[in-house]
Amino acid sequence: MKRRDFIKKAAGGALLAAGTAGAAPAIAARKRFNWKLVTTWPPNFPIFQEGVEKFARDLELMSDRRLRISVYAGGELVPPLQTFDAVSQGTVQMGHGAAYYWAGKVPAAQFFTAVPFGMNAQGMNAWLYDGAGLKLWRDIYRPFNLMPFPMGNTGVQMGGWFRKQINTMDDLKGLKMRIPGLGGKVMAKAGANPVLLPGGEIYTALERGTIDATEWVGPYHDERLGLYRAAKYYYYPGWQEPGPVLELTCNLKAWNELPEDYQIMIETAAAAANAWMLAEFEAKNLRALQELKNKHKVQVLEFPPEVIRALKRLAGEALEDEAKKDQQFRQVYQAYKAFSQSNGAWNDISESAYARALKL
Amino acid sequence: MKRRDFIKKAAGGALLAAGTAGAAPAIAARKRFNWKLVTTWPPNFPIFQEGVEKFARDLELMSDRRLRISVYAGGELVPPLQTFDAVSQGTVQMGHGAAYYWAGKVPAAQFFTAVPFGMNAQGMNAWLYDGAGLKLWRDIYRPFNLMPFPMGNTGVQMGGWFRKQINTMDDLKGLKMRIPGLGGKVMAKAGANPVLLPGGEIYTALERGTIDATEWVGPYHDERLGLYRAAKYYYYPGWQEPGPVLELTCNLKAWNELPEDYQIMIETAAAAANAWMLAEFEAKNLRALQELKNKHKVQVLEFPPEVIRALKRLAGEALEDEAKKDQQFRQVYQAYKAFSQSNGAWNDISESAYARALKL
Numbered sequence: 001m002k003r004r005d006f007i008k009k010a011a012g013g014a015l016l017a018a019g020t021a022g023a024a025p026a027i028a029a030r031k032r033f034n035w036k037l038v039t040t041w042p043p044n045f046p047i048f049q050e051g052v053e054k055f056a057r058d059l060e061l062m063s064d065r066r067l068r069i070s071v072y073a074g075g076e077l078v079p080p081l082q083t084f085d086a087v088s089q090g091t092v093q094m095g096h097g098a099a100y101y102w103a104g105k106v107p108a109a110q111f112f113t114a115v116p117f118g119m120n121a122q123g124m125n126a127w128l129y130d131g132a133g134l135k136l137w138r139d140i141y142r143p144f145n146l147m148p149f150p151m152g153n154t155g156v157q158m159g160g161w162f163r164k165q166i167n168t169m170d171d172l173k174g175l176k177m178r179i180p181g182l183g184g185k186v187m188a189k190a191g192a193n194p195v196l197l198p199g200g201e202i203y204t205a206l207e208r209g210t211i212d213a214t215e216w217v218g219p220y221h222d223e224r225l226g227l228y229r230a231a232k233y234y235y236y237p238g239w240q241e242p243g244p245v246l247e248l249t250c251n252l253k254a255w256n257e258l259p260e261d262y263q264i265m266i267e268t269a270a271a272a273a274n275a276w277m278l279a280e281f282e283a284k285n286l287r288a289l290q291e292l293k294n295k296h297k298v299q300v301l302e303f304p305p306e307v308i309r310a311l312k313r314l315a316g317e318a319l320e321d322e323a324k325k326d327q328q329f330r331q332v333y334q335a336y337k338a339f340s341q342s343n344g345a346w347n348d349i350s351e352s353a354y355a356r357a358l359k360l
Numbered sequence: 361m362k363r364r365d366f367i368k369k370a371a372g373g374a375l376l377a378a379g380t381a382g383a384a385p386a387i388a389a390r391k392r393f394n395w396k397l398v399t400t401w402p403p404n405f406p407i408f409q410e411g412v413e414k415f416a417r418d419l420e421l422m423s424d425r426r427l428r429i430s431v432y433a434g435g436e437l438v439p440p441l442q443t444f445d446a447v448s449q450g451t452v453q454m455g456h457g458a459a460y461y462w463a464g465k466v467p468a469a470q471f472f473t474a475v476p477f478g479m480n481a482q483g484m485n486a487w488l489y490d491g492a493g494l495k496l497w498r499d500i501y502r503p504f505n506l507m508p509f510p511m512g513n514t515g516v517q518m519g520g521w522f523r524k525q526i527n528t529m530d531d532l533k534g535l536k537m538r539i540p541g542l543g544g545k546v547m548a549k550a551g552a553n554p555v556l557l558p559g560g561e562i563y564t565a566l567e568r569g570t571i572d573a574t575e576w577v578g579p580y581h582d583e584r585l586g587l588y589r590a591a592k593y594y595y596y597p598g599w600q601e602p603g604p605v606l607e608l609t610c611n612l613k614a615w616n617e618l619p620e621d622y623q624i625m626i627e628t629a630a631a632a633a634n635a636w637m638l639a640e641f642e643a644k645n646l647r648a649l650q651e652l653k654n655k656h657k658v659q660v661l662e663f664p665p666e667v668i669r670a671l672k673r674l675a676g677e678a679l680e681d682e683a684k685k686d687q688q689f690r691q692v693y694q695a696y697k698a699f700s701q702s703n704g705a706w707n708d709i710s711e712s713a714y715a716r717a718l719k720l
Contacts, residue, residue, distance in 0.1 A: 058624055058628055061624040062621050062624050062625050117718065120714060122482065122642055125635060125638065125642070126640075126642035129636055129643075130639055130642075130644075156714045158709075218710075219706075237709065237717055239714070259424075261424045264421040265628075267632075268418050268422065271631070271632035271635050272632050272635075274635055275489065275631050276631065278482065279490055282485070282490075282703070283490035285706050285710070289706055300709065302709070305720050308717045308720050309720050312717075312720070342647070345646060346642070346645055346646030346649055348719075349660065349662070350517075350518075351480060351515070351516050351711070352712075352715040353597035354516045354598070354599070357477075358712075360665050360668050360669050
C-alpha cells in the first residue's frame with residue numbers, strides 16, 4: 001500500500017500511524033536530513049548571508065524540523081572560493097555564491113550572474129524562470145554534479161568609487177581598479193588595470209592608494225565598508241553588473257536522494273529568497289544612498305555618455321573574445337543574446353518607457 | 361514530550377511512531393486540510409490562473425498531500441467579484457485577485473495593487489517585503505478577517521487600445537474608455553468617460569464602437585482577446601498600472617488554525633508564485649508584442665509627452681481627491697508616497713540610469 005493511498009484512507013484529518021501496514025512508508029517519509037550549506041560571503045554579510053539563513057530557517061520550519069540546513073559563511077568550513085568544489089564533491093550538500101566566481105572552470109557560468117550591459121534583474125528572472133535560461137544553466141552544471149537555482153539578485157549595482165573624476169576614456173587609462181569578471185576584461189580593454197581583491201582588503205587598498213578605484217555592491221554595502229572615506233566620487237550606473245543573480249547549488253546525488261516534497265520546498269524557498277533579497281537591496285540601497293549624500297557628502301555622478309558608449313562597444317568586443325576561446329561560452333552567449341535583445345525591445349516600451357514618463 | 365523533542369531523540373534518520381508517547385503530537389501534525397481557493401480570473405486565464413494552480417500544486421507536494429487546495433476560477437463557485445466576501449466570511453479559505461477590486465469597501469486597498477504614475481513591480485516588492493507595506497496591508501484587511509500576501513505582478517502594463525490616435529489632451533475628451541480604478545478617475549478628469557466592463561465583453565464593445573478605447577493587461581493577454589482586430593493603435597506606457605500586485609487572501613480564522621509549517625509553506629509558495637508570474641509576463645509579453653507588430657500590423661505608439669505630463673498632474677489631483685474622502689486612504693497614501701519618492705530617487709540612478717545607458 002502506498003503512503004498516499006494510506007493517507008487517503010485515514011479517517012477525517014488524522015493519520016494513525018501505529019504499526020499498521022502503512023507505517024513503513026510513513027517512516028521512510030519521516031527520514032531526517034542534516035545538511036551543510038557553505039557560502040562565499042563573510043559572516044553576517046547583510047542581505048546575502050541573511051537571505052541564506054532565512055532560506056534555511058524556512059526549510060526547517062516547512063519540514064517540521066526534518067530538513068535542517070546548517071549554514072556556514074565563507075571560511076568557516078571551506079574557503080569562500082572553494083564552495084563550488086565542496087558541493088561538487090559532496091563534502092557539503094549545498095552552496096551559495098555567484099556563478100561568475102567559477103569562470104576559471106566554467107567560462108559560460110558568467111552568463112548566469114551578470115553580463116556588462118546585459119539584462120537587469122527582471123530580465124534575468126524572465127530568462128531563468130521561463131525555462132530556457134535555467135535549463136541551460138543546469139545542463140552546464142550537471143557534469144560537476146551540481147543543481148543550480150537562482151537565489152537572490154542585487155539589482156543594478158553602482159559603477160564604483162573613484163579617487164578622481166571620470167570625464168573621458170583617457171581618465172580610465174592606467175587606472176588601477178578592483179573589478180572582477182567580464183567587467184574587468186572591459187576595463188582592461190579601456191587601458192585600465194583591473195585588480196582582484198577580496199572584500200576585506202578593498203578599503204585599505206583604496207585608502208592607501210594601492211588602487212585608484214573599486215566597485216563593490218551598492219550604497220547599502222558600500223557604506224558599511226566605509227568606502228566613502230577613501231574615495232570621493234561615486235559613479236552610476238553599474239554597467240558591469242546590471243542585475244547579478246546569486247546562486248544556490250545543490251549536490252546532485254544529495255538532491256536525488258531527497259523525497260519530492262523536500263525538493264519542492266527547496267525550489268520554492270529559493271525562489272522566495274530570490275524575491276526577498278532583491279526587495280531588500282531595493283529598499284536598503286535608497287536609504288543608504290541618501291545617507292551617503294547628505295551625511296557623508298559623497299558626490300554621486302553619472303558616467304558621461306561618451307564613456308558609457310565606449311565601454312558598451314568594448315563590452316561587445318570582450319564577449320566576442322571570450323566566445324572565440326570557449327565553445328560552451330559561445331553557445332550560451334547566443335541564447336543569452338537572443339533573449340536579451342527581445343527583452344530589451346519589451347523593456348523599452350514597458351519599464352524604460354515608464355521611467356521616461358516619470359521624468360517628464 | 362513535545363513533538364520536536366521526540367523527533368530529536370528519534371535515532372539516525374527515521375522516526376518510529378509506533379504507539380509511543382510521541383505518537384499523539386505526531387498525529388496532530390498529520391492533520392489534513394482540504395481547502396478551497398476562489399479566484400477573480402476566467403477559467404484557464406494564462407499566467408494568473410496558471411500561477412494560482414502552480415501555487416496549489418506546490419503546497420500539495422510540499423505537504424505530502426496533506427494541505428490540498430482546490431482552485432476555482434471566477435464564477436465556478438462564487439462570482440468573480442464576490443471572492444473578497446467569500447473568503448472574509450469563511451465560505452472558502454482562500455482567494456486570489458487584485459486589491460483594487462475592493463475599492464468600494466476599502467478605498468485604501470488600491471495602494472496594494474497599483475497607483476497611476478506610482479511604483480513599478482520592483483518598487484512594490486521592496487515596499488511590501490521590506491516590511492512597512494505588507495504590515496499596513498495586513499492592518500487594513502484584519503477587520504475583514506483576511507490575511508493578504510503579494511502573489512503575482514504583471515509588470516508595467518500597456519496604455520491601451522485606441523480606435524483613433526491620441527495626439528493631444530483634446531483627443532481624450534468624450535472618449536469612452538474601459539478603464540477601472542484610479543486610472544478611470546484620472547481619465548474622467550481628462551474629460552473622458554471611463555466605463556467598467558468585464559473581460560469577456562471588451563472585445564465586442566470595442567469592435568462595435570460602444571467604447572472607443574480599452575486597457576486590458578499587456579501584449580500576451582491582449583493578443584489572446586483579439587483586441588488588435590477592433591482597434592489599430594496600441595499605446596504605451598501603462599501609466600495607469602505600472603506594476604500591479606496580485607493578491608492571495610487567506611481567511612484569518614482558517615490561517616490561525618494551521619500549524620506553523622503549513623503557514624510558512626503558504627507564505628513561501630506565495631512569494632515564489634509572485635516571482636514566477638512576473639517572470640512569465642516579462643517573457644511572454646515580448647514574444648506577443650513582436651507578433652502583434654509583425655503579424656497583425658498593430659501600430660505601437662508612445663503617448664506624447666504633453667499627454668503624459670497632463671495625465672500625471674491629473675493623477676496627483678485624483679489621489680488628493682480620494683484622500684480627502686477617506687481617512688485610511690489618506691494614511692496609506694502618505695506612507696506610500698514617502699516610500700515611493702525615495703524609491704524613485706534610487707531607481708533614477710539604478711534601473712532608470714541603466715536603461716538610459718543602454719539607449720546611448
